Amino acid sequence: MHRREFLAGVAAVGVAGHTLLSPYPTAAQTTGQPTALPIEKIPRWRGFNLQWERHQGDAMAHPFAEEDFATMQDWGFNFARLPLSYWIWGKPTDWTYINEEPLKELDRAIDLGKQHSIHINLNFHRIPGYCINQRELEPADLFTGRVDERRRALEAAVYHWRYFAKRFKGVPTTQLSFDLINEPPKMRSYEGEFQERYVEVVKALVAAIREESPRRLIFADGINIGQNPVIELAPMNIVQSTRGYQPKAVSHYGANWVPKDEYETTKVPTWPLTDDKGTRWDRARLQVEYVDKYKELTDLGVQIHVGEWGCYNQTPHDVALAWMSDCTSVWKQAGWGNALWNLRGTFGVLDSERKDVAYEDYKGHKLDRKMLEVLKKA
Incomplete structure (x- = not known):
């Protein structure tokens, strides 16, 4: 797949000169608009993020372990x-x-999902032109580059998602969904040109996918690192994916990759928590931060799913469990599903390397049974 097919895909986006045209018609455009077929109410899907793992340097073995799918189903x-x-x-x-x-490994993962009754959600954590981590490694920035760079990145992003839509066209939407872009960038405000650009990007990606696979279920992350709703996407008939990492003082305590100005306090966390401004964080505050601010969307019938959440292994275990219990409680009351980051690893229920947990042996792994029980009640 090279330049000819790439340019054919780009043509559908509507690029002319240095101005990116919307994939949807305006007063000056008379081209057809891909039909957004109604989607049924999604189940309250609950599960985990599974990362593509590399082995032996860059040589890849099977990146997804079948035992993970079997374990999730068993639980x-x-x-x-x-x-x-x-x-x-x-x-x-x-x-x-x-x-x-x-990509054959994604075929395999989807098949494992089918075998174990696990819905698969494919997310572009790094998309041409953007990643929440090491964004600067991209040759052009999808959101803040020059006009020609933004156009070129969007062309590429459309090309790759169109390819996925074609490749997986035969997989039922009950088994597979797409999550467009992981955690669009943090903004100084939730309005203005950056949000407009994100809406423009999402519209182009959705249009390309639906031209190839009209019934594919599509998720779009909220703005501001996935945390805030985007009302302009409501008419697009897609699921909005949010996050469950608030307050960062609890969820990411001790995480050296988080900028210090994102922490409400750097003190050893408790739950409930009073931050450095005197604000009390408790279940009621989580209800406001997680659920109430999405009310305008849910009143319009937009479905919400918590695509990522979790608690880093440096947070005291009892605090993590209390916070997680309140998080899952407000989401359950709202009818939202969630996916923990991750199944195995420093945020997970298996092999998390916490120093204050009495682990249980589980199929050769160290299981945090208390955390698992919180998740199962969610």
């Missing part, structure tokens, strides 16, 4: 979000390049 979970980087099948140096070989 009663039904959802797996797979955060992906386009670098796995593509190149930042050539956005027209797609290598099909590693």
Whole structure:
């Protein structure tokens, strides 16, 4: 798959000169608009994020373990979000390049999901032109680059999502959904040109996907690192994906990759928590921060799912469990599903390396049984 097919895909986006045209008609455009078919109410999907793992340097073995799918099914979970980087099948140096070989592992993951009754949600954690981590490694920025750079990045993003829509067209939407962009950038305000740009990008990606696969279920993350609703996306008939990492003083205590100005306090966390401004964080505050601010969307019938959440292993275990219990309580009351980051690892229920947990042996892994029981009650 190279430049000819790439340019054919770009033509559908409508690029002319240096001005990016909307994929939807305006007063000056008379082209047809892809039909957004109604989607049924989604189940209250609950599960985990499963990361694509590399082995032996850059050589890839099976990146997804079948035992993870079997374990989730045994525990009663039904959802797996797979955060992906386009670098796995593509190149930042050539956005027209797609290598099909590693994508066979996604075929395998979808098949494992089918075998174990796990819905698969494919997410572009790194999309051409943007990633929440090491964004500067992209050759052009999808959101803040020059006009020609933004256009080029969007062309590439459309190309890759269109390819996925074609490749997985035969997979029922009950088994597979798409999550467009992981955590669009943090803004100084929730209004203005950055949000307009995000809406423009989402519209272009959704249009390309629906031209190839009209019934595909699509998720779009909220603005401001996934945390805030985007009312302008309400007419698009997609699920909005939010986050469950507030307050950062609890969820990311001790995480050295989080900027200090994002912490409400750097003191050893408690739950409930009083931050450095005297604000009390408790279940009532979580209700406001997580659920109430989405009311305008839910009143319009937009469905919400918590695509990522969790608590880093440096937070005291009893505090983590109390906070997690309140998080899941407000989401359950709202009827929202959720996906923990992650199943295995420093935020997970398996092999989290917490120093204050009496782990249980589970199929060769260290299981945090108390955390699992909180999740199962969610």
